[in-house]
Amino acid sequence: MAAIARMLARRIVLLVPLLLGIVLFVFLVMRFANTDPTSAYFQGSNPTPEQLHEFREENGLLDPLPVRYVNFVGDLLRGDMGISVLNRGEVLDQVTTALPLTLQLTFMGLGIAVVLSLVFGVIAAVYRDRLPDQVIRVVSLIGVAAPGFWLALLMIQYLAVGAGWFPTSGYVNPADSFTGWLKTMTLPAFALSLPVAAQLTRIVRTSMVEELDKDYVRTATGSGLPPVVVVGRNVLRNALITPLTVLGLRVGYLLGGAVVIETIFALPGMGSLMITAVKNGDPAVVQGVVITVAVGFVVVNLLIDVLYLLVNPRLRGAA
Known part of the structure; x- marks a missing residue:
C-alpha cells in the first residue's frame, strides 16, 4: 500500500x-x-x-x-464557473444539476462494456479458432464499426417504437421510480457501451490468448488444477493489464459519446446542456461543461493507474 x-x-x-x-x-x-x-x-x-x-x-x-x-x-x-448570460443563473448550479445524469449514463455504460467484454473475450480465447470464437470475432468487428448514434436510432426504432419495451426519450429520477429509471437508461447505456464493449472484447481475447500460451499455464494445468481455476485466478488477472490501459482511454469516449446519446434520447445531462449552450451562444456554460468533463477524464485515468497496481504485483514492486 x-x-x-x-x-x-x-x-x-x-x-x-x-x-x-x-x-x-x-x-x-x-x-x-x-x-x-x-x-x-x-x-x-x-x-x-x-x-x-x-x-x-x-x-x-x-x-x-x-x-x-x-x-x-x-x-x-473558488468554485465559481461564471454566470450564464441567457438565464442569469450560476453555471456551477447548472453543471451540478446535469452532471449526475451523465455520470449515471457513463458508468452504467462502462459497467455493461466491462461485463460483456470479459465474458465474450474469455469465451473467445478459451474456444479460439472454433465456432464460438469465430462468431464473437465477427460480431465484435461489426460492433467496432457501428457508431453509437446509429445503434441508438436502431434501438429506438425496434425496441422502443416497434416492441414498446422501452420509452423513446425522457428521464425518470431513480428516487421517484427505480423501474422507470432503469427503463429510461437501458437503451442509452447500451447504445453508448456496445462499441466500447466490442473493442474491449477483441483486446481481452488477444491478451488471454497470449497468457494461455505461456509455460505457467501448462504447468498449472498439468499439476491437476481445474481449468476454471487456472483461467479465473491466474490467466485473467495477468491478461487485464492491456485492457485496463484501453479502458482508461475509452472512458473519454464514453463521456464524449454521452453528449450525442443524451441528445438523441432527450436526457437532461451534460450533453444536452452543452448543445443548448452552443446553439444559444452561452460560452460560460460551454467552458464549464468542457472543463468538468476534462477533469473527470483525468481523474478516471488516475484511478485506472491505481487499478494497474492492484491487479499486477510486479507493477507494485516497480512503483
Missing part, C-alpha cells in the same frame, strides 16, 4: 500543471471562438453603446487576456 500511496501522491502533483493546461486550452478556445457573451446577453433587444460598454466592463471583457485568465482560474478555485 505504501507504493500505491507514493505513486498516487506523485500523480496528484503532476495533475496540477495538467489541469492548468486544460483550463488554459479551454479558455483560449472560447476566447478566440466566434461567440460574444454580450450579443447573447442582449439577444432580442437593442442596447445602446453605453450599455454594451458597461456590460463588458462589469464582466471583465475589456481586461487584457492574461488578466482574464488569472481571474478565471481564481474563480474556478
Whole structure:
C-alpha cells in the first residue's frame, strides 16, 4: 500500500500543471471562438453603446487576456464557473444539476462494456479458432464499426417504437421510480457501451490468448488444477493489464459519446446542456461543461493507474 500511496501522491502533483493546461486550452478556445457573451446577453433587444460598454466592463471583457485568465482560474478555485448570460443563473448550479445524469449514463455504460467484454473475450480465447470464437470475432468487428448514434436510432426504432419495451426519450429520477429509471437508461447505456464493449472484447481475447500460451499455464494445468481455476485466478488477472490501459482511454469516449446519446434520447445531462449552450451562444456554460468533463477524464485515468497496481504485483514492486 505504501507504493500505491507514493505513486498516487506523485500523480496528484503532476495533475496540477495538467489541469492548468486544460483550463488554459479551454479558455483560449472560447476566447478566440466566434461567440460574444454580450450579443447573447442582449439577444432580442437593442442596447445602446453605453450599455454594451458597461456590460463588458462589469464582466471583465475589456481586461487584457492574461488578466482574464488569472481571474478565471481564481474563480474556478473558488468554485465559481461564471454566470450564464441567457438565464442569469450560476453555471456551477447548472453543471451540478446535469452532471449526475451523465455520470449515471457513463458508468452504467462502462459497467455493461466491462461485463460483456470479459465474458465474450474469455469465451473467445478459451474456444479460439472454433465456432464460438469465430462468431464473437465477427460480431465484435461489426460492433467496432457501428457508431453509437446509429445503434441508438436502431434501438429506438425496434425496441422502443416497434416492441414498446422501452420509452423513446425522457428521464425518470431513480428516487421517484427505480423501474422507470432503469427503463429510461437501458437503451442509452447500451447504445453508448456496445462499441466500447466490442473493442474491449477483441483486446481481452488477444491478451488471454497470449497468457494461455505461456509455460505457467501448462504447468498449472498439468499439476491437476481445474481449468476454471487456472483461467479465473491466474490467466485473467495477468491478461487485464492491456485492457485496463484501453479502458482508461475509452472512458473519454464514453463521456464524449454521452453528449450525442443524451441528445438523441432527450436526457437532461451534460450533453444536452452543452448543445443548448452552443446553439444559444452561452460560452460560460460551454467552458464549464468542457472543463468538468476534462477533469473527470483525468481523474478516471488516475484511478485506472491505481487499478494497474492492484491487479499486477510486479507493477507494485516497480512503483
